[in-house]
Amino acid sequence: GEDVEQSLFLSVREGDSSVINCTYTDSSSTYLYWYKQEPGAGLQLLTYIFSNMDMKQDQRLTVLLNKKDKHLSLRIADTQTGDSAIYFCAESRRFGAGTRLTVKP
Amino acid sequence: NAGVTQTPKFQVLKTGQSMTLQCAQDMNHNSMYWYRQDPGMGLRLIYYSASEGTTDKGEVPNGYNVSRSTTEDFPLRLLSAAPSQTSVYFCASSYTQGKQYFGPGTRLTVT
Numbered sequence: 745g746e747d748v749e750q751s752l753f754l755s756v757r758e759g760d761s762s763v764i765n766c767t768y769t770d771s772s773s774t775y776l777y778w779y780k781q782e783p784g785a786g787l788q789l790l791t792y793i794f795s796n797m798d799m800k801q802d803q804r805l806t807v808l809l810n811k812k813d814k815h816l817s818l819r820i821a822d823t824q825t826g827d828s829a830i831y832f833c834a835e836s837r838r839f840g841a842g843t844r845l846t847v848k849p
Numbered sequence: 850n851a852g853v854t855q856t857p858k859f860q861v862l863k864t865g866q867s868m869t870l871q872c873a874q875d876m877n878h879n880s881m882y883w884y885r886q887d888p889g890m891g892l893r894l895i896y897y898s899a900s901e902g903t904t905d906k907g908e909v910p911n912g913y914n915v916s917r918s919t920t921e922d923f924p925l926r927l928l929s930a931a932p933s934q935t936s937v938y939f940c941a942s943s944y945t946q947g948k949q950y951f952g953p954g955t956r957l958t959v960t
Contacts, residue, residue, distance in 0.1 A: 748891075752889065773946075774946055775946065775947075775948070777948060777949075779951075785953060785954075786853075786939055786952055786953045786954050787892075787939065787941075787949075788951070789948045789949070789950075792948055832891060832892065837882065837894050837907065838894070839884075839891045839892040841889060841890055841891035842891050
């Protein structure tokens with residue numbers, strides 16, 4: 745069946761770049777999304793990319809989309825402790841399991 | 850705009866009890882969703898509604914029921930609670946295939 749997969753954990757030092765990767769199987773989605781979940785809260789949309797784009801930059805966030813390989817990544821530049829959260833990759837109604845990003849001072 | 854609201858925030862049920870989780874949105878979104886979040890499993894879709902009057906099953910619909918009699922409301926009913934339904938439940942809404950707006954969640958424990 746259709747699936748969205750991402751690694752479960754990532755740990756980086758404050759000031760480094762973080763890269764969270766995601767693979768998906770359904771190529772029919774118009775948009776692909778990244779959501780952020782902070783402890784005890786719901787999910788908030790972080791950014792999204794239209795399926796016919798290769799890259800989207802939004803301040804410290806860069807989304808890369810490789811449609812051929814069905815691979816999506818989220819890069820956070822100059823990662824801060826406030827970026828510690830769970831990040832979900834999603835296409836339409838399907839979500840990955842979430843990557844828990846830990847930022848060490 | 851309040852966005853997406855969910856009640857209650859916390860609930861404890863005994864096995865076999867029934868209850869309804871409430872969800873409302875004030876953004877005039879046509880689509881609404883119910884997910885459950887379990888550790889290490891991300892969000893799994895329980896039911897969704899593409900428009901008022903329509904509902905469709907998601908990945909894990911067993912033991913739940915929904916209705917969409919208004920654009921604003923999308924209640925989720927647990928018919929006979931089981932410990933396996935202990936989870937955090939999120940409601941969301943969107944325009945068709947658009948970005949989803951999530952409620953704050955309901956933490957349900959079934960003993």
